[in-house]
Amino acid sequence: MKRSVWLWRWRPNPLRRRSYVVEAWALVTVVLVTLAVAGLTAVAVTRAVDHTMARQRTARHMVTAVLTEKASANSLYAPAPQAHVRWTAPDGTVHTGLATVRYGLQRGAAVAVWTDPSGTALVPAPPDNGTARAEAVGFGVAAGAGICMLSFTGWVLVAQLTERCRAECWAHEWADIGPRGNHRAA
Structure with missing residues (x-):
């Protein structure tokens, strides 16, 4: 053994x-x-x-913004395009920033963006559960x-x-x- x-x-x-x-x-x-x-x-x-x-999920807020330019990618293999958007903060002030949007959206289209608690700056979307x-x-x-x-x-x-x-x-x-x-x- x-x-x-x-x-x-x-x-x-x-x-x-x-x-x-x-x-x-x-x-x-x-x-x-x-x-x-x-x-x-x-x-x-x-x-x-x-x-x-x-x-992060509770602090970030989704707001509707309006495209101020056409969303177009620089090349066929480029990631999602970024375009300038305009949104209104909870205090009523208007802000602009650069956001990632879907390809092909025209100027004036409504897009959903995420902002910080004050609503003045764009932030990445919080992760889901x-x-x-x-x-x-x-x-x-x-x-x-x-x-x-x-x-x-x-x-x-x-x-x-x-x-x-x-x-x-x-x-x-x-x-x-x-x-x-x-x-x-x-």
Whole structure:
């Protein structure tokens, strides 16, 4: 019956050193703490991003604007054209700005644009609920994965340092024992 390769650090063995056991328990602790911290970080980042996008949805207002020029693209492969529009703010003042509109709209056509809370500046459209949720979850997963990668990198560095120290100990012990055991019986 073959024993598990992963549990060799806990099995009794005359060659097993105390550092192997400490390293094994430290690895278990690091994995558990990392998973907990990564999960909490992912949830916190997801909530923060979702809250920020919800504030954007409530702060931005859609208004109807009028094109002051024909909407035409510069080339066939150009993205949606931008054209100058005019809109009225809630306080009654008239403002103009450059907005992205559909291709082919004529001067005087009504288009929907998004403004800041004061209604004086054009802003990008806020993300809808589905898009906002997907982006929030994506940022949360990325933050959790970053915590895991940082922890794994730290663990690898510590394991390499520990292995180097063990190799030096083995070399010193072998330097003491090796010359005594090199004599062969004739």
